[in-house]
């Protein structure tokens with residue numbers, strides 16, 4: 001294929017305007033930041049008697065400003081050289097030349113991840129537009145739930161009608177739930193065809209029965225083979241095809257391989273959450289299990305020794321030497337072991353059946369395929385409202401940072417929606433790098449296994465590419481209430497900080513193994529929860545406490561350095577606005593992003609960082625609270641109306657409310673001082689900063705004062721927070737005098 005037509009095109013020209021603005025802004029902003037540092041540092045050279053500010057608040061404030069400057073500097077890398085890509089699937093070789101693909105879908109808890117929705121993802125993957133005999137779909141069920149296995153059998157049964165229907169009528173939306181929803185009109189079917197209408201009606205009825213059979217299932221909670229609970233059971237695998245009792249005629253329908261896997265779990269062995277589940281499927285154990293199911297004869301090759309090694313959850317991350325042995329076994333296997341793997345979370349259904357072919361436009365490109373580990377596709381969500389108050393879209397990652405990282409050596413592995421080369425997970429390096437103990441597969445040292453695994457792949461010289469076409473290839477469900485958002489944010493923060501404070505810290509480990517810009521990108525993500533919570537918490541409390549005590553922290557209006565502060569503030573906000581607008585957003589989105597950034601910094605970033613530090617000190621064990629995917633109609637309604645839902649844990653609400661009460665008190669006192677004391681020159685920046693925090697967080701103030709509905713902040717929380725605020729005020733006023 002060396003001289004054949006191109007399979008993909010990489011373009012950086014569309015970002016010319018962005019680059020021009022971004023780089024000019026960086027230069028100007030850098031000068032302003034340098035002046036700020038100069039102003040703050042000059043404080044040290046003043047005579048102690050003439051200083052208007054005590055040392056402690058000055059030190060805290062300067063440290064916070066330095067942290068923010070540092071984050072800004074790191075953030076430049078993730079904006080430096082964005083590129084966009086498109087694919088030309090028409091230039092792919094014929095179907096007989098396409099490589100096989102394994103699709104791995106992960107589920108963990110049928111209570112939080114409704115089985116019907118998981119099966120919709122399974123069906124959409126089975127219906128991918130790819131040669132059926134080259135498609136193998138595996139569902140990993142960490143919940144070991146009987147209803148999930150039942151769902152798989154039902155999915156297989158319904159798939160026998162659904163797949164031929166999709167193929168015959170060229171259906172694009174191959175997730176039945178999405179297809180039968182209101183968005184169905186987008187599929188451009190021939191609605192005048194009687195044959196189509198009759199078939200569609202029939203399939204819809206079958207789909208309803210399929211759902212009923214799952215929702216009314218009343219089998220055992222756990223798999224019968226499971227010994228006691230979801231945390232203590234032997235492995236259970238079923239190739240769904242073999243359990244079918246359908247008629248001979250239906251057996252002629254071409255279906256991909258469909259396999260249910262519930263890995264072994266023992267309380268005495270850490271199972272490493274999703275990373276452990278990934279490795280069970282990706283690495284040796286699964287292939288061996290498959291062998292044992294498919295061919296009794298093949299089972300004989302499994303010596304007890306090898307089975308013991310692979311059957312121990314703690315050794316899923318095995319040495320390469322062992323892996324090679326298993327690879328031999330796999331090659332002699334009878335199924336699957338495909339060279340490429342699509343990884344999907346259970347709620348991420350395939351929205352574009354051609355995504356596999358699109359990914360192959362990179363994996364089969366001889367110019368890049370040798371070093372290409374993965375093709376990352378964006379996470380997009382079907383349940384976002386126009387006013388996405390929780391910033392669930394994560395625009396900054398999928399619309400800005402990933403295209404920019406693609407201009408370096410590729411985006412960070414994002415947990416789901418990626419086509420990865422199996423070989424890249426075997427621990428091989430593309431380049432000569434500092435030798436690393438040969439760990440393979442997904443990494444266990446962080447609960448954000450995706451981030452760390454992607455990082456180590458890039459360190460080994462592998463690259464990734466990012467593709468974001470107009471039709472989303474996958475669509476998932478995002479968090480639409482505050483509690484779920486902050487719970488998920490706490491896990492992400494904990495996992496990122498775990499990396500940031502470990503030996504994998506991108507600034508130390510990365511700089512020796514990848515370009516400075518690339519390691520800066522990784523460092524920005526790994527350090528952001530810790531550095532943002534430290535800096536934002538200080539900026540939301542120290543200037544306010546000082547204002548209450550009449551201590552100025554910023555230059556007087558008459559001072560020439562005064563203008564630096566409003567300038568940096570306006571410059572940062574304008575840059576943020578520019579980035580939102582250029583990526584198709586609105587002013588409202590920018591405001592939502594600012595607010596959620598502040599809320600997360602005061603809550604999930606704090607808890608996540610604490611969790612990571614405690615794990616590091618051996619005071620806590622790793623945990624993974626799976627994100628809730630069950631929709632509460634009342635909460636969804638509030639989200640769609642743009643109203644915050646404060647039915648969240650007091651652990652999240654109390655810090656937010658405490659900080660706002662403190663800011664409210666400081667603002668009232670600050671304004672009073674300006675009006676009656678006439679010292680507006682000294683306090684202007686502090687008053688403006690406090691005002692900005694209050695304005696941005698108006699929904700929280702509204703939640704604790706005006707609102708009376710179920711989603712408001714309960715008076716008990718406000719009372720508790722008021723006690724915290726008064727304590728902070730008393731303690732802070734004493735400490736900050738020094």
Ligand SMILES: O=c1ccn([C@@H]2O[C@H](COP(=O)(O)OP(=O)(O)O[C@H]3O[C@H](CO)[C@@H](O)[C@H](O)[C@H]3O)[C@@H](O)[C@H]2O)c(=O)[nH]1
Nearest residue numbers: 106107108142273274277345346414415416447448626627
């Ligand atoms: O012990 C576990 C825990 C989770 N999962 C599955 O892992 C996926 C991701 O878990 P979820 O609770 O949905 O986490 P999110 O925070 O929503 O997911 C993001 O963050 C994770 C890292 O924390 C990545 O693995 C995901 O791909 C990424 O979408 C889901 O399909 C789960 O069923 C398991 O298989 N086993």
